[in-house]
Amino acid sequence: MVESILTVQNLVKSFGALRASDGISLDVLPGEIHALIGPNGAGKTTAVNQLSGEMQPDEGRILFEGQDITAFPVDKRARLGLARSYQITSIFPNFTALENVAMAVQSTQGHNFRFWENAKSDLSRTEPALEVLNRVGLSDLANTIAGGLAHGQQRQLELAMGLATRPKMLLLDEPMAGMGVEESRRMTDILLPLKGDLTILLVEHDMDVVFALADRITVLVLGKPIATDTPQNIRNNEHVRAAYLGDTS
Amino acid sequence: MDKFNRKSIVLLVGLALLLALPPITIAMEEAYFISLFSRIMIYALAAVSLDLILGYAGMASLGHGAFLGVGAYAVGILAFHVTEETAIPFLPGGWAGSINAVISWGSAIVVSSLFALVIGALSLRTSGVYFIMITLAFAQMLFFFFVSLTTYGGEDGINLDQRSQIPGLDLADDASFYYVCLALLLAFVYICYRIVNSRFGMVMRGCKQNETRMRALGYSTYRYKLICFVIAGAGAGLAGALIANQSEFVGPGLMHWTRSGEVMIMVILGGMGTIFGPIFGAVALLLMEEVLAAYTEHWMIILGPVLIFVVLFARRGIYGFLTGDGGRDG
Numbered sequence A: 001m002v003e004s005i006l007t008v009q010n011l012v013k014s015f016g017a018l019r020a021s022d023g024i025s026l027d028v029l030p031g032e033i034h035a036l037i038g039p040n041g042a043g044k045t046t047a048v049n050q051l052s053g054e055m056q057p058d059e060g061r062i063l064f065e066g067q068d069i070t071a072f073p074v075d076k077r078a079r080l081g082l083a084r085s086y087q088i089t090s091i092f093p094n095f096t097a098l099e100n101v102a103m104a105v106q107s108t109q110g111h112n113f114r115f116w117e118n119a120k121s122d123l124s125r126t127e128p129a130l131e132v133l134n135r136v137g138l139s140d141l142a143n144t145i146a147g148g149l150a151h152g153q154q155r156q157l158e159l160a161m162g163l164a165t166r167p168k169m170l171l172l173d174e175p176m177a178g179m180g181v182e183e184s185r186r187m188t189d190i191l192l193p194l195k196g197d198l199t200i201l202l203v204e205h206d207m208d209v210v211f212a213l214a215d216r217i218t219v220l221v222l223g224k225p226i227a228t229d230t231p232q233n234i235r236n237n238e239h240v241r242a243a244y245l246g247d248t249s
Numbered sequence B: 001m002d003k004f005n006r007k008s009i010v011l012l013v014g015l016a017l018l019l020a021l022p023p024i025t026i027a028m029e030e031a032y033f034i035s036l037f038s039r040i041m042i043y044a045l046a047a048v049s050l051d052l053i054l055g056y057a058g059m060a061s062l063g064h065g066a067f068l069g070v071g072a073y074a075v076g077i078l079a080f081h082v083t084e085e086t087a088i089p090f091l092p093g094g095w096a097g098s099i100n101a102v103i104s105w106g107s108a109i110v111v112s113s114l115f116a117l118v119i120g121a122l123s124l125r126t127s128g129v130y131f132i133m134i135t136l137a138f139a140q141m142l143f144f145f146f147v148s149l150t151t152y153g154g155e156d157g158i159n160l161d162q163r164s165q166i167p168g169l170d171l172a173d174d175a176s177f178y179y180v181c182l183a184l185l186l187a188f189v190y191i192c193y194r195i196v197n198s199r200f201g202m203v204m205r206g207c208k209q210n211e212t213r214m215r216a217l218g219y220s221t222y223r224y225k226l227i228c229f230v231i232a233g234a235g236a237g238l239a240g241a242l243i244a245n246q247s248e249f250v251g252p253g254l255m256h257w258t259r260s261g262e263v264m265i266m267v268i269l270g271g272m273g274t275i276f277g278p279i280f281g282a283v284a285l286l287l288m289e290e291v292l293a294a295y296t297e298h299w300m301i302i303l304g305p306v307l308i309f310v311v312l313f314a315r316r317g318i319y320g321f322l323t324g325d326g327g328r329d330g
Helices: A044-052 A074-080 A097-109 A123-135 A151-164 A181-194 A207-213 A231-236 A238-245 B002-027 B032-056 B065-084 B101-123 B129-147 B174-196 B199-209 B211-216 B221-247 B257-270 B277-295 B300-313 B317-323
Strands: A006-015 A018-028 A033-037 A059-064 A082-085 A169-173 A199-203 A216-221 A224-229
Touching: A006 A044, A018 A033, A018 A044, A018 A059, A018 A224, A033 A044, A033 A207, A044 A074, A044 A082, A044 A169, A044 A199, A074 A082, A074 B211, A082 A151, A097 A123, A097 A151, A097 B199, A123 A151, A151 A169, A151 A181, A181 A199, A181 A207, A207 A231, A216 A231, A216 A238, A224 A231, A224 A238, A231 A238, B002 B032, B002 B174, B002 B317, B032 B174, B032 B199, B032 B221, B032 B257, B032 B277, B065 B101, B065 B129, B065 B221, B065 B257, B101 B129, B101 B221, B129 B257, B174 B199, B174 B221, B199 B211, B199 B221, B211 B221, B257 B277, B257 B300, B257 B317, B277 B300, B277 B317
Parallel strands: A033 A199, A033 A216, A082 A169, A169 A199
Antiparallel strands: A006 A018, A006 A059, A216 A224
16 A cells, blocks of 8 residues: 555635535545546635645644644745645746746755845756756747746746646646646646656646546545545546536436 | 946946046035935935835835934934943943944944844734835834933934044045945945845745745745845945934934835835836935925925826836836846
8 A cells, every 4th residue: 555645634624604625535645646626616726725735724634745734834835845836827927937937946955045146147046947947848938028928838837836846746726727728738748747756636627637637536525525536437426427527317 | 238238328327427426516616415415325225225125025114214213323322422421221331332433333234133123023924005004103113212212312313423433534524424325325235236136036026026926936935025124124224324424413203204205205216126226216306305495395296296107107217217127027
């Protein structure tokens, strides 16, 4: 039995009378792409926000590599190797694409208290950044101001930032949000080779993407996971079909 | 390259004018301008320090005058006890103050850094409008504290018998004092220039653009912002020490929120996030005040529209206009 990299135990988060997370338990295995799906309002983003530390759960525990990180702030979790992307694109709009990724590289290197040497000409920052940009297919746009990139390119950039921190696990909150078919396919092509090397928890609406990428799928309905299984079994699971895929036949 | 050249020309011409100012004004028998420009250089120093946190780290502090005041009072109190030949009551060891520039200006920097550390540590737990309000509140608190501190003159402040002393230099001479102010301004500008382009500076600029993203990348942003706030406080403290010397007077007015507002106007007028811009802003605002105040005491009526114009049409202020760099943040 493989030791899980992320263990979520009975997470509860309420907003007033609404239980957005109603006892979420989850195991993510090292190297797998684990998808978290569910209808609108199922509490997917709330769950991700608790995993990344942006929200504190009311109850429950989160273990990352066996360590209880429930009380850790966002930046500390990130330094442990738990990176994330946001549903609404979150980049540095006034930096170039290269600088965006260089900020992620710098974060892993430390040395943030250097007050004197010029950072932009520091190859130890920019070379790894360029390499990651290359991986997501943005190297041609390295010197373009990020705010001027197309939506899909900004999403790719955000993924590059996540990768550049060399995380042990990546939380991707709807990486295809707002993307066209073509862009979406591109993103899938970028994510596919990561399979096996990097653990990913993928929150996604686009079912084609989920079934193309995921090793396992957890279905969330009204803040509760109703099933965790392989894509094949999820597709055939009656409860899932009834609750989510809207198919009662 | 073209932009680079234009920028270099603007900066070199500006520097040449500032360097040549004393001989020119003496030749024109308008030596009064040297004293005015000393004041301008000092406020420019304060404005550059505010630009560091406002323009690069996105911290809109409306309490920067607090550090100006604390720096000035450090010099004032040390000089006061030299004149009175009494020991400083709140310090151990019976120290009777100093008028040595290294000691008193150094004290100004240390004390204002400490105040910035405490005020920053508390204020930076908030952001946005709350940050503006809490920095404002701290400055006003200090203002009223010094108003009621009758030992050191209360509302009337402290009159200094003489300027601080640097061996081999006569600061009582306005031209020498002007060059000292200019040298310190240039040194501080150079330090800030290095900082904003360093790794640390990149962290600050990242915080300004998207602090949430910075945290998600693993930066504990609070620490970086606090250090930046302290550096800015130290710069303003030095400016305070110089302003005390320039006017040979220290009063609580330096901490009043309108003073903080003026420094902020200099930054915006000159160009936020440009380091050099606030110098142009300080020159413009204080010269405008000087010239317009001769015609009417309501000179702010003219300043207002000018400021609105700059904010609306020149995002990089006077500096951006001169260098042709509409520019981006970051």
